[in-house]
Amino acid sequence: MKTHFKAFLFSMALISIIACHANNKRQSHNYFETKTINHNLNKQYIKVALLLDTSNSMDGLIDQAKAQLWEIVNELSYAKCGTNKPNLQIALYEYGNDRLNSDEGYIKQVLAFSDDLDEISKALFSLTTNGGEEYCGQVIQTSLNQLNWGKNPDDLKLIFIAGNEPFTQGKINYKNACTNAKEKDITINTIFCGDYNQGVSSSWKDGAQLTNGNYIAINQNRKTAYIASPYDDEILILNQKLNKTYVIYGSKGKEKIALQAEQDSKAGYLSKSNAVSRTVSKSSHLYKNQTWDLVDAETLNEVVIEELKDDVLPEALKGKSANDIKAYIDTKRKERKQIQKQIQELDTKRKVYISQHKTENTNGLENALTKAIKELAKKKKYTWN
Numbered sequence: 385m386k387t388h389f390k391a392f393l394f395s396m397a398l399i400s401i402i403a404c405h406a407n408n409k410r411q412s413h414n415y416f417e418t419k420t421i422n423h424n425l426n427k428q429y430i431k432v433a434l435l436l437d438t439s440n441s442m443d444g445l446i447d448q449a450k451a452q453l454w455e456i457v458n459e460l461s462y463a464k465c466g467t468n469k470p471n472l473q474i475a476l477y478e479y480g481n482d483r484l485n486s487d488e489g490y491i492k493q494v495l496a497f498s499d500d501l502d503e504i505s506k507a508l509f510s511l512t513t514n515g516g517e518e519y520c521g522q523v524i525q526t527s528l529n530q531l532n533w534g535k536n537p538d539d540l541k542l543i544f545i546a547g548n549e550p551f552t553q554g555k556i557n558y559k560n561a562c563t564n565a566k567e568k569d570i571t572i573n574t575i576f577c578g579d580y581n582q583g584v585s586s587s588w589k590d591g592a593q594l595t596n597g598n599y600i601a602i603n604q605n606r607k608t609a610y611i612a613s614p615y616d617d618e619i620l621i622l623n624q625k626l627n628k629t630y631v632i633y634g635s636k637g638k639e640k641i642a643l644q645a646e647q648d649s650k651a652g653y654l655s656k657s658n659a660v661s662r663t664v665s666k667s668s669h670l671y672k673n674q675t676w677d678l679v680d681a682e683t684l685n686e687v688v689i690e691e692l693k694d695d696v697l698p699e700a701l702k703g704k705s706a707n708d709i710k711a712y713i714d715t716k717r718k719e720r721k722q723i724q725k726q727i728q729e730l731d732t733k734r735k736v737y738i739s740q741h742k743t744e745n746t747n748g749l750e751n752a753l754t755k756a757i758k759e760l761a762k763k764k765k766y767t768w769n
Contacts (some may be wrong), residue, residue: 411492413598416483428470428539430470432472433474433476436478439480439516446513454658456753461665461668463764463767477526478511481513482514501674524558525556525560540760541575542571544574544575545573571595571700571760574592575588577602583599583601589716599761608653610656622663623659623666625719625723626727628719629672631693634675637698667728668724678713679716689706689709
């Protein structure tokens with residue numbers, strides 16, 4: 385039913401929240417459960433909801449999303465609000481798939497707003513296609529109703545919806561859904577998989593304009609272009625070293641570090657360049673794992689070392705004093721910072737190499753999505769360096 389719409393995803397991929405004025409506060413924490421993100425009014429966020437059509441023949445779209453996620457995350461990692469670097473939060477919906485509940489409009493929330501990049505990657509890889517009806521107005525309204533968009537007027541709140549059927553289908557009028565989004569200061573950006581003028585005539589452009597968003601038409605048959613660089617192998621070796629700096633804790637520690645390894649593997653399955661892009665993402669401030677890694681948890685004041693019980697600690701730290709645990713964590717933190725610095729230095733050289741070998745039309749969708757986000761972010765005083 386559709387033809388496909390590629391990586392729009394990550395523009396979104398973009399996926400997100402950006403806390404520009406983030407003063408992390410120590411709070412009581414259940415070490416066995418994932419912590420809920422607090423939306424304090426003294427923080428700014430960029431929140432991105434990705435609404436992906438997974439009806440028949442949209443495999444190309446899903447593949448593009450998987451392939452471009454990490455490049456989009458890397459671009460967002462350069463964003464700043466004043467002197468502060470933002471965080472990223474992404475929500476994911478699929479729609480237009482016969483496997484989904486017809487009573488709910490063939491719509492499914494795959495992931496609520498999350499800053500867990502491994503979980504976001506996992507969610508993308510879980511998507512499969514099947515024939516169905518695509519109700520753009522309903523999936524937009526569903527995301528407005530279900531997600532915690534917050535009430536901070538300084539937040540940048542974005543919806544990216546992609547597909548290739550008329551924007552007018554379904555029982556909920558897209559104009560009403562877009563009006564509701566605008567009232568919540570949420571900008572809708574539309575990505576039509578097909579001819580630009582066809583998207584205009586089928587109301588995709590109007591859907592974006594109603595909230596002053598961006599309309600983009602893409603060639604659904606375009607494949608992600610990968611450019612190998614002389615720095616790729618060294619970056620991937622550093623990724624292996626980086627993984628050894630994680631110190632699991634809590635009931636989900638083993639599960640989450642296994643997920644990290646799984647997403648490394650899946651990125652590499654797509655291409656070596658994709659694995660490199662993921663590694664670069666892991667070297668940025670956007671890759672945080674405070675719910676299962678003691679290094680991030682202590683850095684972000686999410687745990688009190690003196691209060692940790694042996695049953696939440698890894699074997700290497702059981703029975704150790706608080707001072708010994710802190711010393712161990714500090715050593716791993718220093719190792720991680722050094723490795724991340726090396727990765728970022730190599731990536732700077734890698735980007736120069738790629739820019740010199742990139743063709744004019746390489747990854748046009750990714751570039752278009754990134755451009756759209758930057759234009760909207762400027763209105764909230766975000767900058768890119």
